Amino acid sequence: MADVCELHGPFTLRLKVQVDHEDLVAEFCRRYMIHELRLRDDAWWYDHREGGGVTLLRRLPAYLGAMFILSNISRYEPEFLDDATFQLTDLGYFIRSFLDNAERFFPQLILELLQGTPVYFE
Numbered sequence: 001m002a003d004v005c006e007l008h009g010p011f012t013l014r015l016k017v018q019v020d021h022e023d024l025v026a027e028f029c030r031r032y033m034i035h036e037l038r039l040r041d042d043a044w045w046y047d048h049r050e051g052g053g054v055t056l057l058r059r060l061p062a063y064l065g066a067m068f069i070l071s072n073i074s075r076y077e078p079e080f081l082d083d084a085t086f087q088l089t090d091l092g093y094f095i096r097s098f099l100d101n102a103e104r105f106f107p108q109l110i111l112e113l114l115q116g117t118p119v120y121f122e
Contacts, residue, residue, distance in 0.1 A: 066098065
C-alpha cells in the first residue's frame with residue numbers, strides 16, 4: 001500500500017495519484033482492500049496492518065479454521081465449553097458472537113469465492 005497510498009490522518013489513506021473517475025477508485029478498493037460484509041448505503045473498505053512476522057489469514061480460511069477448532073473442542077473436549085455456555089463470561093460472549101457472525105458471513109464468503117464478486121444479503 002505504501003507504493004500507491006500515503007497516510008492522511010490516523011486512519012485514512014489517500015491515493016498518491018489523482019483519480020478522476022469513481023470506477024478507478026472502486027477497482028483499486030476491490031484489488032487492495034477488504035470490503036464490508038454488511039450491505040450499507042456508503043461503501044466501507046478496510047486495510048489491515050502487518051508486522052512483527054505475523055501472517056494474517058484471509059477471512060474465509062480464518063472462519064473455516066476457527067469453526068474447525070471449535071467443532072473439535074465441542075466434540076472431543078466439551079467440558080472446556082461448560083463455563084462458556086452456562087455462565088456469562090468473556091469466552092462465552094466471544095463464542096456466541098463468533099457463531100452468530102459465522103452463520104451469516106461464512107456462506108456469504110463461499111458465494112463470493114464462487115462468483116468472484118462481493119455478495120450481500122439483506
